[in-house]
Amino acid sequence: MRTFRTGAVARGTYLLSLTARHFRGRRPRVSQTEIWLAVAVVSSVALAVVHSPLVPLPGVITLLLVPGATVMSILKTRSASTAARVVLAVCLSLMVIMIVGGVASLLGPHLGIAHPLNPWPESVIWFIIAVVVLVIGDVNHRDPVSWIFEGLRTTHVVGAMASGLLVVFSILGAAQLNHSGNNLLAVFATTLDVVVLLAGIVGGLRRTSQWHLNSLLYSASLALLVSTSLRGAHLYGWDVQHEFAVASATLRAGVWVVPANHDAYASMLSLTVLPAILHSLVKLRLLAFFQLFVPAILALLPLAVFSTVRGVPRWITSGRTTPRPGVALAVVVALIVSGVAFASELTSITRQAMALTMMAALVMVLFDRTMLKRSAQIVIGLLLVAISFTHYSTSYLTAAILFFAWPVSLMWSRGLLGTPREKIDRHRREMRSRNIINGTLVGVALIAAFGWNLGITRNNALTNPISAFTAKGLGFTSSTLTKIISPNQFEQLFVRELKITDGWIVPVPNSSSVHLVAAPYLKSPGMVPSLNAWWDELSYLSIEGLWVLLGVALLYGLFRLGRRRSYEYSSDLVGLAAAGLVLGGILRFSGTFAAYYDPNRAAIVTAILLGAPLTLFLDDIVSFLYEVGNFHRDRVRRVLLGAGTLVVAVLIIGVTGLGDLFFGGEAPGSVTARDVQAEEFTVSTPELATAVWLRNNVKSPNIVQSDFLGQVILLSEPGSYGLIPEIVPPDVDRGAYIYLSTLNLAGDFTQVQIPNGPYQIAYRSTIGFFNRNFDIVYSTGATRVYH
Amino acid sequence: MSRIVGLGSSRIIVPLVIVILVLAFTPISRVLLWTVNGSFAPTPYSSLALRFPSDGSSGVVKGKPVIVQLTNRTGHVKTYHWSATQKGALISLGEETLDNGRTTTIVIPSRGAVTGVLRIGITGTNIFITVPLLKS
Numbered sequence: 001m002r003t004f005r006t007g008a009v010a011r012g013t014y015l016l017s018l019t020a021r022h023f024r025g026r027r028p029r030v031s032q033t034e035i036w037l038a039v040a041v042v043s044s045v046a047l048a049v050v051h052s053p054l055v056p057l058p059g060v061i062t063l064l065l066v067p068g069a070t071v072m073s074i075l076k077t078r079s080a081s082t083a084a085r086v087v088l089a090v091c092l093s094l095m096v097i098m099i100v101g102g103v104a105s106l107l108g109p110h111l112g113i114a115h116p117l118n119p120w121p122e123s124v125i126w127f128i129i130a131v132v133v134l135v136i137g138d139v140n141h142r143d144p145v146s147w148i149f150e151g152l153r154t155t156h157v158v159g160a161m162a163s164g165l166l167v168v169f170s171i172l173g174a175a176q177l178n179h180s181g182n183n184l185l186a187v188f189a190t191t192l193d194v195v196v197l198l199a200g201i202v203g204g205l206r207r208t209s210q211w212h213l214n215s216l217l218y219s220a221s222l223a224l225l226v227s228t229s230l231r232g233a234h235l236y237g238w239d240v241q242h243e244f245a246v247a248s249a250t251l252r253a254g255v256w257v258v259p260a261n262h263d264a265y266a267s268m269l270s271l272t273v274l275p276a277i278l279h280s281l282v283k284l285r286l287l288a289f290f291q292l293f294v295p296a297i298l299a300l301l302p303l304a305v306f307s308t309v310r311g312v313p314r315w316i317t318s319g320r321t322t323p324r325p326g327v328a329l330a331v332v333v334a335l336i337v338s339g340v341a342f343a344s345e346l347t348s349i350t351r352q353a354m355a356l357t358m359m360a361a362l363v364m365v366l367f368d369r370t371m372l373k374r375s376a377q378i379v380i381g382l383l384l385v386a387i388s389f390t391h392y393s394t395s396y397l398t399a400a401i402l403f404f405a406w407p408v409s410l411m412w413s414r415g416l417l418g419t420p421r422e423k424i425d426r427h428r429r430e431m432r433s434r435n436i437i438n439g440t441l442v443g444v445a446l447i448a449a450f451g452w453n454l455g456i457t458r459n460n461a462l463t464n465p466i467s468a469f470t471a472k473g474l475g476f477t478s479s480t481l482t483k484i485i486s487p488n489q490f491e492q493l494f495v496r497e498l499k500i501t502d503g504w505i506v507p508v509p510n511s512s513s514v515h516l517v518a519a520p521y522l523k524s525p526g527m528v529p530s531l532n533a534w535w536d537e538l539s540y541l542s543i544e545g546l547w548v549l550l551g552v553a554l555l556y557g558l559f560r561l562g563r564r565r566s567y568e569y570s571s572d573l574v575g576l577a578a579a580g581l582v583l584g585g586i587l588r589f590s591g592t593f594a595a596y597y598d599p600n601r602a603a604i605v606t607a608i609l610l611g612a613p614l615t616l617f618l619d620d621i622v623s624f625l626y627e628v629g630n631f632h633r634d635r636v637r638r639v640l641l642g643a644g645t646l647v648v649a650v651l652i653i654g655v656t657g658l659g660d661l662f663f664g665g666e667a668p669g670s671v672t673a674r675d676v677q678a679e680e681f682t683v684s685t686p687e688l689a690t691a692v693w694l695r696n697n698v699k700s701p702n703i704v705q706s707d708f709l710g711q712v713i714l715l716s717e718p719g720s721y722g723l724i725p726e727i728v729p730p731d732v733d734r735g736a737y738i739y740l741s742t743l744n745l746a747g748d749f750t751q752v753q754i755p756n757g758p759y760q761i762a763y764r765s766t767i768g769f770f771n772r773n774f775d776i777v778y779s780t781g782a783t784r785v786y787h
Numbered sequence: 788m789s790r791i792v793g794l795g796s797s798r799i800i801v802p803l804v805i806v807i808l809v810l811a812f813t814p815i816s817r818v819l820l821w822t823v824n825g826s827f828a829p830t831p832y833s834s835l836a837l838r839f840p841s842d843g844s845s846g847v848v849k850g851k852p853v854i855v856q857l858t859n860r861t862g863h864v865k866t867y868h869w870s871a872t873q874k875g876a877l878i879s880l881g882e883e884t885l886d887n888g889r890t891t892t893i894v895i896p897s898r899g900a901v902t903g904v905l906r907i908g909i910t911g912t913n914i915f916i917t918v919p920l921l922k923s
Contacts, residue, residue, distance in 0.1 A: 173825075177825075185823055776916045777842070777918075779834065779915055
């Protein structure tokens with residue numbers, strides 16, 4: 001009792017002294033964080049009073065910056081670059097939010113709080129955390145907000161606001177495309193993004209360039225991402241529908257529990273706890289979480305890589321100046337922003353979007369020479385833990401990369417990989433003092449990945465890939481592409497497959513007499529279709545050329561820079577780059593793994609790891625072009641720099657779909673409302689309503705059948721029914737509920753893919769078959785359910 | 788006496804612009820969306836459904852009422868005219884006025900119908916459902 005009272009008195013005295021310290025002198029000393037929190041609260045209330053849709057904005061920004069900034073200030077670590085600090089603060093904030101929510105969910109029910117993720121418990125928890133943040137800042141004399149924003153100038157804010165216009169144009173373009181199908185503004189916005197990025201590359205080629213490339217890169221990336229994520233009346237894409245269902249279930253439950261069915265999605269705190277807390281605390285709607293919040297995080301990925309490659313890496317002690325900003329930007333645009341996965345896939349795989357941003361932040365910390373070695377290692381350890389409950393695959397992949405990179409790094413640092421004998425002593429001395437990756441970090445990565453995914457949640461993420469690997473090996477000779485075949489060929493294959501997989505189905509009599517008629521895939525005709533083949537060839541060569549360039553850059557680093565001049569290269573870089581290239585290659589060429597981990601997404605991982613060597617290589621080439629003295633130097637330099645910029649232009653024009661619109665092809669949904677991709681992945685309100693009706697009215701053991709693409713929306717509102725994603729007449733069960741989407745009915749287009757098989761066909765919808773044999777039990781005009 | 792010039796004035800102007808933009812977001816966004824003919828509002832729709840979906844396979848005994856649900860999500864109050872037909876012959880018809888977001892249950896008499904398929908639809912649309920009528 002005495003101890004308790006003494007403690008209370010001590011705490012009271014401390015709080016009094018805290019207040020006294022605040023008001024010491026002529027005016028109270030109010031920290032930036034206190035001002036920030038007060039402004040956030042007041043502005044949230046003001047926005048709520050005027051019923052603004054921006055009510056969550058102040059709270060979201062606060063939650064995304066302050067917790068991470070506090071962690072950084074506690075660790076006394078920060079980068080010299082404001083952009084890098086913001087990226088790191090956001091990643092650490094995500095970690096803090098997920099840990100807080102996870103702990104609350106695990107402990108809450110034992111403390112009598114059945115729904116700890118609901119608004120009231122979360123408000124209390126975060127109020128306490130806010131007080132703790134302020135106290136820690138005061139005790140440490142390091143104010144979190146000042147810690148990350150110190151040095152920020154008004155011109156930076158103005159630059160960021162001006163760049164924000166790119167995002168505004170993209171949002172308006174998506175709204176126009178959604179509402180009227182007119183793609184004029186969407187195409188303009190995308191073209192503007194491309195032009196601005198290319199202008200940034202050219203404008204930043206001089207080392208003294210004053211362009212605000214950070215704001216420009218972030219805004220252009222975000223603009224490209226929201227032009228995809230905001231398409232349709234619901235979420236755009238495949239995985240994101242299932243993610244929405246998982247988040248929605250957690251929100252309803254008000255608590256996260258380890259899933260009993262070992263579902264990998266429901267095991268991730270990024271899809272459960274994070275959206276639930278943001279909804280409870282700052283009223284961020286679930287749809288806004290997936291459509292806006294995640295793209296805002298993902299747009300930090302190129303910024304993190306840019307921060308990594310723009311500075312002189314940590315290990316270089318002499319002989320190198322900061323790379324040209326334009327070269328660094330060109331590398332980021334070519335490798336990351338022009339990646340197929342970044343532009344069109346990751347917005348619909350949000351768990352991976354967040355995890356890859358964390359991975360990019362991890363590499364950024366690893367290479368940042370302005371952060372001390374020990375602090376950097378701690379931050380990397382924290383990010384490894386955060387990645388483990390953000391995305392299972394990225395967690396395993398990061399652990400594998402470090403596990404592979406560490407021995408390579410060790411061999412390099414000991415001079416075993418080709419260092420001349422006479423230089424080996426100096427080489428070893430220099431390497432030992434500068435490497436970051438060590439056994440402890442590898443251990444943390446492995447324990448975090450396997451501990452969370454196999455130990456704590458026991459999720460099933462590895463089950464299928466391991467079974468496939470055991471059965472087929474790496475499958476380097478097998479194709480990873482889905483083959484499009486004719487309906488005749490399909491029917492023959494299908495009959496064989498049907499007997500094996502769906503023997504229990506009771507078909508409608510004479511259903512096998514219905515023959516399928518091929519339907520064309522919808523494509524943009526293009527303005528210059530005659531050049532389509534030429535454009536495809538150029539795009540292909542540019543993408544493949546980029547991979548060759550990555551390999552050449554690594555070899556240049558190893559043999560030109562690192563072997564003889566160890567002060568210009570590092571063992572960490574060697575290990576990570578080699579790991580990135582090997583793992584990227586395996587995931588790209590293995591038919592087995594490609595089925596579970598898209599090679600395009602693996603390419604982003606490789607790009608994050610190899611961005612620095614490529615920048616060093618290209619910067620040396622550009623420097624050579626500027627310094628070389630010969631008669632034709634200006635002309636040669638212009639031609640080569642122009643060619644380099646042209647390659648980047650080809651890559652980004654291709655990935656944004658502008659190339660498809662101009663030369664003909666399947667343009668992405670961000671720039672068209674008509675092509676097959678837009679039709680496949682945009683969801684209309686009637687489709688969502690039908691999915692909700694099926695969830696509410698069709699219960700187990702009934703089954704629902706839809707075509708391959710129709711299932712997209714059903715994943716978002718899953719019911720207790722069984723789902724079969726195909727409606728080829730002989731495989732339609734007499735007792736099933738059959739969902740026909742807008743594309744099936746109005747588009748007269750149905751798609752089928754053999755389960756786990758590489759065959760896919762598109763055929764004209766067999767509506768007559770359903771009309772003859774089933775009754776319509778639900779209809780919106782645009783969609784139907786037969787039974 | 789110190790004056791607010793240069794950097795100092797921009798320190799005030801920038802937050803002021805941000806505050807104005809944030810507080811005036813709703814009218815500004817409305818004007819912008821109207822200008823480009825864009826919208827993120829849900830697509831309006833109406834729906835018709837069997838109250839008991841299993842009636843689609845098990846059927847309804849002729850003479851017994853068919854129960855359906857009509858939903859209005861058009862964004863405004865709407866009057867619906869529905870009709871029940873069998874091979875083009877009118878069996879029953881009626882009218883319902885619904886507020887936006889509301890669902891109502893309609894009991895459709897099937898007196899006068901014969902064994903076969905009864906088609907219930909909303910007049911002037913392609914929204915319809917079908918239900919098999921069985922012998923009593």
